[in-house]
Amino acid sequence: MTRLAIEGLSVAYGRRPVLRDVTVPALLPGTVTALLGPNASGKSTLLRSIAGLKRPNAGRILLDGKPIEGTTLAERTRLVRYVPQVYASAARLTVFDAVLVAARAAGASGGAGTVAARVEAILARTRIAHLAQRMISDLSGGQQQLVALAQGLVQPAPVLLFDEPTSALDLRHQLEALALLRGVALTDGRVAVVALHDLSLAARHADRVLLMSQGQVVADGTPGEVFSDPVCGRTYGVDLVAETSRRGTLMIDAALP
Ligand SMILES: Nc1ncnc2c1ncn2[C@@H]1O[C@H](COP(=O)(O)OP(=O)(O)OP(=O)(O)O)[C@@H](O)[C@H]1O
Numbered sequence: 001m002t003r004l005a006i007e008g009l010s011v012a013y014g015r016r017p018v019l020r021d022v023t024v025p026a027l028l029p030g031t032v033t034a035l036l037g038p039n040a041s042g043k044s045t046l047l048r049s050i051a052g053l054k055r056p057n058a059g060r061i062l063l064d065g066k067p068i069e070g071t072t073l074a075e076r077t078r079l080v081r082y083v084p085q086v087y088a089s090a091a092r093l094t095v096f097d098a099v100l101v102a103a104r105a106a107g108a109s110g111g112a113g114t115v116a117a118r119v120e121a122i123l124a125r126t127r128i129a130h131l132a133q134r135m136i137s138d139l140s141g142g143q144q145q146l147v148a149l150a151q152g153l154v155q156p157a158p159v160l161l162f163d164e165p166t167s168a169l170d171l172r173h174q175l176e177a178l179a180l181l182r183g184v185a186l187t188d189g190r191v192a193v194v195a196l197h198d199l200s201l202a203a204r205h206a207d208r209v210l211l212m213s214q215g216q217v218v219a220d221g222t223p224g225e226v227f228s229d230p231v232c233g234r235t236y237g238v239d240l241v242a243e244t245s246r247r248g249t250l251m252i253d254a255a256l257p
Pocket residue numbers: 013018037038039040041042043044045046
């Protein structure tokens with residue numbers, strides 16, 4: 001079971017610092033952490049750094065206490081699966097083949113039949129089995145995003161990083177996608193970190209929230225703790241009220257001040 005932790009991470013693009021001394025105590029297997037914060041606060045940069053796509057200027061990313069920088073690219077690919085915000089809409093591949101390629105890229109073990117069965121299972125779980133033989137390039141934006149979700153989940157990596165995985169999805173698909181992600185994290189004991197803009201989705205589906213502002217983590221706790229902290233409204237520049245509905249769901253009401 002892999003734990004992910006971040007210590008004093010600083011990242012710059014050229015001379016411009018983007019992440020400043022980010023420390024995140026252990027993110028636990030079996031949990032979903034929502035990475036929140038205004039536009040340009042550094043969410044994608046943090047995910048890209050964990051995935052090894054952006055080299056930090058200082059600090060460490062630890063998997064089970066070991067610095068991830070010490071791992072080979074092949075090892076890191078096996079350990080960390082990053083699904084970026086922009087996905088490959090132009091790919092001339094069928095949905096089935098695209099998910100198969102993702103499974104193989106992560107070194108999915110077993111014979112061809114086993115890997116194909118794994119692909120079929122994940123297409124069923126993401127409810128896109130009916131699209132298996134369609135070309136990705138012919139799909140709608142939301143359908144393509146579900147393919148990206150399937151590509152992320154088909155891999156057995158213990159750390160899953162998703163950058164705004166629901167941005168193109170309708171309401172029902174948003175709920176299904178995050179419920180699936182949480183179920184996979186829980187049953188497989190994976191660490192999932194998901195950048196989101198929708199606080200209500202985070203409240204419903206995340207175990208923990210990291211709130212970022214200007215390259216720093218300014219709040220870290222359960223959704224209830226973070227959303228009731230005045231720092232949350234201040235960070236977004238809104239008046240924010242968090243209330244529990246009659247169904248027991250944490251509801252977020254935001255308005256311009
Ligand atoms: N490749 C790059 N080169 C230079 N600056 C970059 C690059 N990528 C991101 N930045 C800058 O880094 C800062 C953080 O960007 P990042 O994409 O991490 O934010 P974010 O919180 O994910 O934003 P959003 O919610 O808008 O997707 C921004 O000021 C952005 O302009």
